């Protein structure tokens with residue numbers, strides 16, 4: 001605490017991101033980055049953008065990037081918002097569409113992306129967490145109840161379980177008459193969940209959020225998108241333009257647009273990640289692990305022989321970083337990102353030795 005902090009800052013309990021080690025070389029399976037490099041076309045586009053043009057502010061409307069996204073997703077550019085990573089897009093969406101207690105609490109699972117309660121606190125939004133079922137599934141009926149809105153990752157993080165588009169549709173239909181927004185965070189959808197984007201025209205209360213950090217191998221670039229009806233996009237622009245008109249710089253706009261235009265490259269690397277996920281899930285199951293079926297680029301696992309905190313430390317000693325959440329219900333689990341084939345071989349070998 002500091003005497004200089006205002007009441008708002010005192011009240012915050014900020015999100016703590018996964019470790020980005022700088023001192024030692026780890027096999028890094030803790031923040032769901034893509035093990036493959038970005039498309040060569042992305043690097044070329046950033047190279048072209050890294051010139052004299054940097055004297056000038058970037059296009060505040062991110063026109064080329066939004067056009068590339070629109071082509072990729074079969075929507076209109078007016079239905080696309082671009083931001084500095086999907087964390088920023090989500091923060092803006094909470095600020096634009098959700099409110100305090102009078103509007104009813106925003107609903108999200110008890111076990112989900114831990115940034116959601118942080119955004120809620122930042123904007124004074126009331127929320128209610130809904131427990132996942134025993135097997136860590138989202139029960140859609142729990143979300144068909146009066147509320148200020150819904151936010152849900154699909155697939156969920158850190159469990160990796162996905163809902164069908166039809167299940168999400170039933171939430172959208174419930175909340176539509178009350179004009180309550182349902183945010184579907186598709187950070188990991190490219191690894192196996194059905195995207196809601198094709199339903200954008202049908203559901204004006206649907207906002208689908210995408211990131212280029214995971215499936216486009218661009219966590220270092222910071223680019224995220226929201227796809228939704230023009231009124232929702234307009235709300236996001238109003239928040240952005242009350243904060244910082246230039247959140248996406250020239251290099252990020254160029255690189256992200258190139259990534260969205262090279263589906264063939266990304267389909268191939270992400271297909272490899274999915275194949276690797278299935279292989280590692282089977283390998284860990286053979287070692288006795290419980291492995292939650294994942295539609296993401298990570299798996300959520302528990303060993304009956306060692307607690308999550310201990311296994312985290314033992315893997316770290318061997319140079320393998322994974323993610324452990326010291327939280328109710330999931331303290332015995334580890335979230336393991338799917339790395340390259342070699343990295344996953346090292347993980348399987350280390351787990352085998354530790355649990356021998």
Ligand code: PMP
Nearest residue numbers: 085086087113153157187211213
């Ligand atoms: N949503 C979920 C569910 C995530 O796990 C993450 C990554 N931490 C994000 C959004 C944010 O990703 P980024 O800001 O890199 O786009």
